[in-house]
Amino acid sequence: MLADFNFRIIFEYLPLFLTGLRSTFLISIVSIILALVTGTIACAGRISSIKLLKYPAIAYIEIIRSTPLLVQIYFLYFGLPTLGIRVPEIQTGIIALMLNSGAYIAEIIRAGITSVDDGQIEAGVSSGLNYFQRMRFIILPQALGVTVPPLLGQSIVLVKDSALLSLISVMELTRCGQTMTSERFMPTEAFLTVAFFYMCIYFCLKSLADWSQKKLIFREAY
């Protein structure tokens, strides 16, 4: 099998793959940052006692989590232009990934916040600390520790999900594989290369996650 494997063509297409990798990387970074912002806002709404903030946040989180990402991408891709909003595919893709991951991140952050023992919050209340002081001094420092590993996990998911943007012709890593396949009809070489690059990103993020986890566990143990 390996004898049939054409390495030459991979090297020939390497510049294309590298632009794809760069594009996947940039899309992922921008999407993750925007998703963190979206997720934080959605989580703040979700745990708020103000109904006007809480229910829209719940609706957003539930709608996103109950529908496939691909449907969401198509919805934005075909839906936005009918509303008269014309944005390039790549922006559409970033918005889709941001909205999708934002909902999951909102739940991750919420889990972190609710993981802090109620008793500590009561202790804060009874000594006169207000809501923001309790958040800042008691809840967030502890919530941050437990949310970092799952947030990195969500980032890994987002990177792989960005492959779906190939379906709205964003020139990212997977799309490069498709391009090579249609030009030379060598899908094995094309997608093995694509897979290899995704694995590279995955292992970078995973080692970051492992490192942060060790760091956090160490901090708890003293």
Place this chain on the structure above:
Amino acid sequence: MIEFKNVNKWFGKLHVLNDINLDIDAGEVLVICGPSGSGKSTLIRCINRLETIQEGEIVVDGVPVHDKKTNLTKLRADIGFVFQQFHLYPHMTVLQNVMLAPVNVKKMSTAAAEKISREKLTQVGLTDKAGAHPAQLSGGQQQRVAIARGLAMSPKIMLFDEPTSALDPEMIGEVLDVMVNLVSEGMTMCVVTHEMGFARKVADRVLFMDFGKIIETGKPTDFFDNPRTDRAADFISKILTH
């Protein structure tokens, strides 16, 4: 100092506080006992509005606790609360735990807050543990830190919700000693506890609750030796046989 007027509270259908009338004077030490679920914790949690009430009025040092206009921060800053499970902040050192409220609620300077916090840690016998984290301390030490944390706000009232119930027997004494020491300073205290030795030694009054009602109140010697109600006599005989 603390006044309950016809206070009623329900958790759903459960009538957890049933027409409570109570006056606690400044400097008085009140011990509240009773079977679990009798409403004793709820009673003291209403004093700093950790719990709301549906009927009646609670006045603390002239301030109506459950009035909408009441400045809760000010009220709570004046009332120290010690929990059964300590509830120290595990990510902070002992000193940071004690300093947090003085700096952020009372807006004291860091230096002033540190000074009073160290004083209070000395008072509870933990001068040398200021830099430790709660997880490094024994249960008894953690509870003493929790008491110091309350005292650092220079409160007018200290509330204790079963402060020794989560402790190993050999650590109960060190916590009670700190509390006895507080009594001698003239602190107004409400203590939910089953430590009868403590009650006999320092309580001005014992209050016995069951089913959300105050069944009996009296001086500790009268209450323990000559309970007036069968319910109280039954309760006392049960806790003394163990």
